Amino acid sequence: MSTVxxxxxxxxxxxxxxxxxxxxxxxxxxxxxxAGEAGPVIEAIEARGLKPVATLITHHHGDHVQGLAALAQRFPMAVYGPDSCRRVGVETVVGEGDRFSVPGVGEFAVMATPGHTQDHLSYVSGQAIFCGDTLFTGGCGRLFEGTAAQMLHSLDRLAALGDEIGPEATIYCGHEYTTDSLRFAAHAEPDNPDIAARVREVATKRSNGEPTASATMDLEKRTNPFLRVRVPALREAIERYVGECIEDDIEAFAQLRHWKDDFDGLARL
Ligand SMILES: [Zn+2]
Incomplete structure (x- = not known):
């Protein structure tokens, strides 16, 4: 294991x-x-005197890869990622079950987490889970390429990994979506006090300009509807939304995702 x-x-x-x-x-x-953008990353690295030794890519979307070429040119380093990202500069293709060690930083385990895209990878190091656009704080990625079954399986595996790591397991996501995600969470589970408390906490952090895209898996399990499709209160709410009883977890998850997409559509009107 890592000496870090x-x-x-x-x-x-x-x-x-x-x-x-x-x-x-x-x-x-x-x-x-x-590596969605190189400029701010190069600036942050230089300001702190950091020495980049590797970049890990989660999936092929432009807002995660389009700064890679400029970053790799500025800092020669190893670049790990899915096969689909070879064309944008991934040199070492990794996938489910792979492990590698980055000198000075530690061991990384790779988990295939399809659903948002087919190629999506999450990286786990110590207590940290870098889950890109699969699991968001308070929400989950849209199903652009994958199925509801794939996404639910990916989220279940990430949640189980959180149990394995323990209470300090923490997710780090690709976007600042927490405020919107929790607005839906509170709509879907209005009687969940943990969600209400988190809404207040996130509002305070955002008003101070602080990021909120990392959280413990424990908090996610208590407040993120996409990790809670089997919780009776939420399941009943999904059934009320659909207007019928749902036996199947994948169907419940798919309907929850539709519900969120509808809710987001209404919020934009
Ligand atoms: Zn994406």
Missing amino acids: TAPTIHCIPVLSDNYVWLIEGDDRATVIID
Whole structure:
């Protein structure tokens, strides 16, 4: 296992609402998670005197890869990611079950988490789970390429991994979507006090300009509807939305995702 005692994780805002995560290990050796834009990341790295040794890509969407070429040119380093991202600069293709070690930063395990896209990977290091656009704080990614069955399976596996890691297991996501996600969570589960408390906490953080795209898996399980399709109160709410009884967890998940998409559509009117 890693000799790094306590890596520091920095959150770098890029584009309109994406985040790049920097994992700073020993002697400023740093791993970069995703590369939606190079400029702010290069600035943050130089300001802190960090030494990038690897970039890990979660999936092929432009807002996660389009800064990769410029970053890799500025800082020669290893680039890990899915096969689909070779054309944008991934050199070491990784997939489900792979493990690799980044000198100075630690061990990483790769989990295939399809649903948002077919190629989506999550990376796990110590207590940190970098889940890109699969699991969001308070929500989950849209089903652009995958099925509801795939996404539910991916989320179930991430939740189980959280149990395995323990109470400190923490997710780090690709976007600042928490406020909108929790607005839906509170709509779907109006009587959940943990969601109400989290809405207040996130509002305070956002008004101070703080990012909210990382949270413990424990908090996610109590407040994220997409990890709660089997919780009776939410299941009943989904059934009221659909107007019929739902036996199947995948169907309940699919309907919950539709409900959120409808809700977002209404919110934009
Ligand atoms: Zn995406």
